[in-house]
Amino acid sequence: MIKRNLEYHIRKYAPEYPIIAIVGPRQSGKTTIARHIFHDYNYVSMENLDNRHMVENDPRGFLED
Numbered sequence: 685m686i687k688r689n690l691e692y693h694i695r696k697y698a699p700e701y702p703i704i705a706i707v708g709p710r711q712s713g714k715t716t717i718a719r720h721i722f723h724d725y726n727y728v729s730m731e732n733l734d735n736r737h738m739v740e741n742d743p744r745g746f747l748e749d
Contacts (some may be wrong), residue, residue, distance in 0.1 A: 698722075
């Protein structure tokens with residue numbers, strides 16, 4: 685993985701804020717860096733239609749899973 689200067693800032697602010705937004709153009713490594721830094725977290729892609737439908741139809745059930 686390419687070392688990103690952004691990693692320092694994400695690690696610095698993540699304990700202080702409940703949400704961190706990583707924005708940028710497609711295929712620029714946003715998901716890769718997020719999964720690298722937060723490797724203990726579950727990853728759910730909203731591109732998967734089943735996941736998207738679950739969020740839309742039963743958001744509480746989605747969060748409980």
